[in-house]
Amino acid sequence: MKKFALWSLALLLTFAAACSDYDDTDLWNSVNDIKKRVEALETAVAKLNSDVSAMQTLIEKLNEKVYVSKVETNADGSYTIYFTDPENTKITITDGKDGAAAPVIGVAKDTDEIYYWTLTSGEGEPEWLLADGKKIPVTAAAVVPLLKIDDKGFWIISCDKGATWNYITDDKDQPVSALGQGGVSDSFFKEVTQDGAYAYFTLMDGTTITVAMRSDFYLLVKMAPALGTYAYGETKTYETESVGVNDIVLTKPTGWVVSYADEVLTIKAPAEEAVCETEGEIAVIYFGDNDRSSLVKMKVKIDKDYTGVTEGDNFTLEITEVGDTRVRAAITPKDPEMSYYVYPYDLAKSDEACITQLQKRFKADIADGPEYVDYFFKGAKTDYRYSGLTPGESYDLSVVGVKYDLTAKTLDIVTPLMRVPFSTKVPEIINTAYLMTLSDISWYGAKCAVHPSDDLPYFCTFVKKSTFDTAYDDADFAQTYIDDRYLWPYYGELSDGILLWSDFTATGDLAFSSPGFVRRDPLYISEDIYPLEANTDYYAVAFGCNENGEFSNSRVSRKLFHTKAFTPTEACTFTIDVTVDKQDLAIKVIPSDKNTSYITFFDERDTYRDNFATPRQYPPYDLYWRMQGLEAGQTIGDDDCFYTGDAAYNVVSLKAASAYIVFAYGCSADGRITTEPEIVEVHTKGTVDQPDLNSAAKRRRTVSARPAYRVIR
Known part of the structure; x- marks a missing residue:
């Protein structure tokens, strides 16, 4: 992008006439006409300067990652744009009309990812607008350009709040006149559109500024679980995001402490000795303007701490970790020479059932070979770990002394079963909103x-x-x-x-x-x-x-x-006649109304059968892909398959022994479907030259491409 040259007012000096008897009536008439026309343009120039200010606000909000909450169309054709910042900022802009010889102020992002002001004169390209030889950033701290028309009808611009003014020049370095026959555009915005996800601001120089849209009233809790589990006295914090929230009310179970400040939700579980509810629901009820309210809920629960030491007659068992599918413990026998067995049994299983299960396991494994009996421990202390448990289930970590002989294939139980209860944790599932x-x-x-x-x-x-x-x-x-x-x-x-x-x-x-x-x-x-x-x-x-x-x-x-109901706007129906010659199709389409425009073509039958529940769904799909292929300035009326009156065309070199559909549906040049579709199925002849079309691999879409064929019209 080039740097824009500005022509100083000092260079435009006029000379004084020396002749005293000169009749200057026509000159003064011309001067007065210029003054009247300049005065008539002042309203348009005021709107342009207002647009510059609106453009600055738009870029500021984009840089601040503020969203557009809504775009309202006003009675005069202007737009009011509302933002989601705490100040509820709004701007009003208008679609501009084309004007003659009007300079266009715009913005562009440079390689440093910063937006700077640009200026376009006449048919030229946008160029950087400079102040003291430097590009002017579009920020609140920087100077906003001002436009004006001088008393001779030329465009002038100030980049220092109106302290000095400079002429805007064309590509021949001449001042640009505002007094062309076509008038002057009264806006730098060419078009404002939205699609619910984004608002699009198209400037007169062709630049499009895209700003994401959001609801103007919501509160989201980030990384919030469906069920939050806490130890006694534990505190957790969650960041939030909110728009349009004026007040908040919190509800909580007895004994819990919940607070909200600076977009952070803080939850503290009660102390173990406190009188409290061990589980319940926390609600964040939020309020906005116009009596709007909503809420966000989160379940919470005290998760008992099962870690700790349990002393038994024969063993000391210390549970050191409990997860959602695992347990870890340190086992210390009172007799370091004793062998023992450790296992997390189901809480409901009796001592006898646990011992019986162990004996059955030993009998089965020793029959396969001594090397399969590798689950007994011996020694002063064992770091025991087990995984594969079910989340949220209750177990007994059990230990029993044993005496076994791998040669004799015998197993004796030498101590009572020691059982220490625990429950696996319920994993926190992040409930993304x-x-x-x-x-x-x-x-x-x-x-x-x-x-x-x-x-x-x-x-x-x-x-x-x-x-x-x-x-x-x-x-x-x-x-x-x-x-x-x-x-x-x-x-x-x-x-x-x-x-x-x-x-x-x-x-x-x-x-x-x-x-x-x-x-x-x-x-x-x-x-x-x-x-x-x-x-x-x-x-x-x-x-x-x-x-x-x-x-x-x-x-x-x-x-x-x-979805809305479909009401055809044309009563036209279609007769489709297809003649099959081996792998070629000769297609004739006859509309009942010769004035109705329509689309006709073909597709593979299985594409149609596999993906559409009703024939009515197919035309929007076909039309969507045709619209994607249009070049700038084209309409669907420029598509090769767009017809008015009877149509006749041939499709040759299709796949052999394959099923196809030929379709026709009414469509206007601007892409509106106007009739019910007519779809007929045809089959090419010849030998099979392809694998089964019903396979999953064949149904995968790769790119929008068809097999090799030719269309002859």
């Missing part, structure tokens, strides 16, 4: 923006409510989804480590849409998001998945919505 914002709900799709409360991996998708409701529970739905969509189709690659679960899952903020495409690396594991069914209840769902491909939350976050 997913803030989901829906937008653009149509008869065939929707958009969803996901904002998780942490950076743990997750999946998100759309699912029919009826499908979700048939699952046994949230875990059943989530694990079935993970297994069917990813584990079984990619089992070999996952087992061999060629693919990792992190290749499939998302982290952080994500926006997805139906129809849509999830691009992954490597590309062959990318996948389509297919269109939805019309007039149907759906959930947008999100749930965690750990590095082992396991559902990692206690519940599936979901948001209910209903």
